[in-house]
Amino acid sequence: MKRIIICLTAILFLFTCTVIPAAAEQETEFMRLEDIGTIEAPLLAAVRADYHNDTIISSDILPSYVYDIGSGLYLTELSVKGYGYYSVMIYEQIGGYIHTATSPVPQILVSDTATLYDLSDAYDSGIIDDKMLDRLSTLDELDLVEGIYEEPTVPVPAPADHTKPAVTAPPAEDIPETMPEILSTDVEVYTIEGDRIALGDADGDGTVSIADATCIQRHLAFFSTGVIELGADADGDGTVSIADATRIQRYLGHLCTITGEPVG
Numbered sequence: 001m002k003r004i005i006i007c008l009t010a011i012l013f014l015f016t017c018t019v020i021p022a023a024a025e026q027e028t029e030f031m032r033l034e035d036i037g038t039i040e041a042p043l044l045a046a047v048r049a050d051y052h053n054d055t056i057i058s059s060d061i062l063p064s065y066v067y068d069i070g071s072g073l074y075l076t077e078l079s080v081k082g083y084g085y086y087s088v089m090i091y092e093q094i095g096g097y098i099h100t101a102t103s104p105v106p107q108i109l110v111s112d113t114a115t116l117y118d119l120s121d122a123y124d125s126g127i128i129d130d131k132m133l134d135r136l137s138t139l140d141e142l143d144l145v146e147g148i149y150e151e152p153t154v155p156v157p158a159p160a161d162h163t164k165p166a167v168t169a170p171p172a173e174d175i176p177e178t179m180p181e182i183l184s185t186d187v188e189v190y191t192i193e194g195d196r197i198a199l200g201d202a203d204g205d206g207t208v209s210i211a212d213a214t215c216i217q218r219h220l221a222f223f224s225t226g227v228i229e230l231g232a233d234a235d236g237d238g239t240v241s242i243a244d245a246t247r248i249q250r251y252l253g254h255l256c257t258i259t260g261e262p263v264g
Contacts, residue, residue, distance in 0.1 A: 030075070030139065031068040039066070039074060045114035051080060064104075065141055073127065074109040075136065094123050095133050097144040106142055200248050202232035202240075210252060213245040220245075 036043060040058055043066075048056050063078040092099050099119060108122040109115070119142075122128045128136070137144040200208035202215040216232050220242060234244040234251075250256045 030070075030135070033066040033068060033074075036063060036066050039109065039111055042111040042114040043074075043076075043109055046109055046116040047078070047080060049114070050116045051083065056080060066109075067139070069108075069132070069136070072111045074111065075106060075139075075142070076109055077104055077106045077141065079104050091149050092120050093149045094120050094144070095130050096146055096148075097133055097137060098147050098149040100143040100145075198231060199236065200231065200234045200244075200251060202234075202244075202248075204231060208248060208251065210249070213248040213252075216240060216245040216248070217242070 033039070043061065044056070044058050047061055048054050060081040061078055062081060063076050065075075065077055067075040069075050090099075090101055090105065106119050108117045108119065108127060110117065110127060117125065117127060119128075123133065133144065136142055137146070198206075198208060200212055202212040202219075205211070212232070212234075219232065219240065232240045232244055234247040237243075247256070
């Protein structure tokens with residue numbers, strides 16, 4: 001009989017050593033707090049520090065949710081009355097998970113130190129670990145998906161070619177007699193894909209007149225896009241500017257040639 005009692009005691013001891021620790025290892029479910037009164041003081045202190053404003057009161061804090069995740073840690077997403085925020089989608093790598101969220105972002109409250117950490121900062125600081133991330137990934141409010149986040153590749157368009165097209169000056173004998181007023185020795189004429197353009201002829205009507213100076217001015221004021229840039233670049237510096245309109249006006253006043261050389 002004594003031997004039987006000893007055996008039963010040994011079996012009970014082994015059962016206690018195996019079953020009770022196993023039960024202790026079972027993790028409790030996260031508790032969603034309907035009333036944040038138990039953490040009101042550390043949460044208020046943490047929010048004041050996070051927002052650098054000591055005038056914030058408890059009723060200004062508007063939490064979407066608060067979860068007790070154990071060890072004095074609380075997962076929360078909150079906003080503060082009177083403070084707006086930009087709703088910007090974020091993607092970040094946290095351990096083996098991709099975290100997506102819009103502002104306000106989930107934060108971890110460390111009640112002992114009354115400190116708020118963004119999820120990624122809490123992980124980098126060792127406040128939460130991979131095991132905790134695995135558990136947090138089961139929460140519907142928290143978008144944690146296993147994987148590696150890669151920045152999306154956006155094709156970059158090639159820069160626009162703003163260089164002037166290659167042009168050739170026609171031989172003097174090919175200058176048509178129908179444009180004697182501009183095709184004199186003080187006006188340069190270019191050929192672009194078969195069409196002849198005179199420096200100063202900004203509107204492409206075949207003459208250099210005050211209308212060309214006006215055309216350039218309207219072009220620079222974004223009132224008109226009907227300007228032929230090669231002709232409008234009267235001073236030949238590679239850009240169309242107010243200096244080209246001035247050059248044309250001086251040319252028409254017989255104060256200089258279209259190339260800028262003084263008359264007389």
